Amino acid sequence: MPTFSSPAKGWNFIDSTYTRSDTPGVQVLQRSAGLISFGTNERVTTSDPNWRVKLAKRLEATNPYSFKEWVSVVSYLSHCTTLRRDPGLEIHGECLQSYFGGGYGLVSDSDDTALRDLALARVKNRLQSHYGNVNAVVPVVELRDLRHTITGTAKLATDLLHTLTAIRKTKGASARKYAADAWLNFSFGVNPLISDTAKIASSIQDYLDRKDHSTRITGVASKNWFSSLKETGQTSAFGAGLSTHSVGYHTLSYKYIAGFDILVEAANNYSIVDHLGLRPEQLLSVAWELTPYSWVVDYFATVGPFLDDTFVVPPGSTKFVLLDRLYTLDVDIRTSIVPSSGTIVTSQSKKPGYLKYVHFDRSRLTSLPRIGLHFRSFDSVGSYAVNKLLNLASVFYNGRKR
Secondary structure (H helix, E strand, O other), X not given: OOEEEEEEEEEEEXXXXXXXXXXXXXXXXXXXXXXXXXXEEEEEOOOOOOHHHHHHOOOOOOOOEEEEEEEEEEOEEEEEEEEEEEOOEEEEEEEEEEEOOOHHHHOOOOOOHHHHHHHHHHHHHHHHHHHOOOXXXXXXXXXXXXXXXXXXXXXXXXXXXXXXXXXXXXXXXXHHHHHHHHHHHHHHHHHHHHHHHHHHHHHHHHHHOOOOEEEEEEEEEEEEEEEEEEEEEEEOOOOEEEEEEEEEEEEEEEEEEEEEEEOOOHHHOOOHHHHOOOOHHHHHHHHHHHOOOHHHHHHHEOHHHHHHHHHOOOOOEEEEEEEEEEEEEEEEEEEEEXXXXXXXXXXXXXXXXXXXXXXXXXXXXXXXXXXXXXXXOHHHHHOOHHHHHHHHXXXXXXXXXX
């Protein structure tokens, strides 16, 4: 693959002079100018002589490529004058300087597996909606708890009046206990029963209406964060130094783009057994879901999705899979004049600097990857955070009261 590279450069200059009341003429404190290399811009490209044929056949003709570039380097500009008075002596300083600072050192361009798998999971969720299958084993097994759900709901209805009358006597403990019981009964009994019934009914209808078709699906996940760098001790006007504060805004995103042929008709050996998840290879995933408190583990790790993705193969075939990775860094550079003892800043003007770094990779994959086993990203853990916190709090409160 052809690779093109060039140095990343920024403009740097300083002209700092001063005059003394006891010495004629202008004295030079520091004077320099020039371009400074601080990194490398790089592009890696590929070519495909058959791209016209692929387009004619409506195939994906995109080629892998990548680039890392400082697309904008704007140095800050600072001008100031200073005055220092000693017995029998006055020193006037003046400085005009420009520099892009050390903000390029804020680059944090590492991979995030959890974030990448979040984008992958979104692709797989959208793919699943195209064939509408469902795992019916877990709801069927959990029918054994239906009686408990019904009696629990009835008991909550009859206990409501008693709870309200006992609030004052128990200092609110009865109300908290009632709320925890009600939430657990709803969250782990009534709500799953209604949801699973609707899903199975919808899935059966999807099976009756199924048709082979092709589709193109994307899944995106991104995150943002800040970092900063402060530099001091740089020369400015006589008797003063320059402080530089660089603030970086980082963005990292992953995007999967995939094409599929969905083959769900009877001619493709796709049956109601496949559609309702009744195959033996799905038993391990079912066993995990029926394990007590496995849902707590799945709040923070990808055990459930990992098992589903490892042992469940969607019907059809993959036409193409592309993975885009984009990292950007925007750096704002601001300066301030720091006078030493005995020196005052008589005037100053400044214009902030700016840096922008972009790293983009596009890869062509032979197949859709499997979701890995790892801790979830903060964004994923925070999804539906209120429900998760209420579930955990209710379980903890009931367990503590036993």
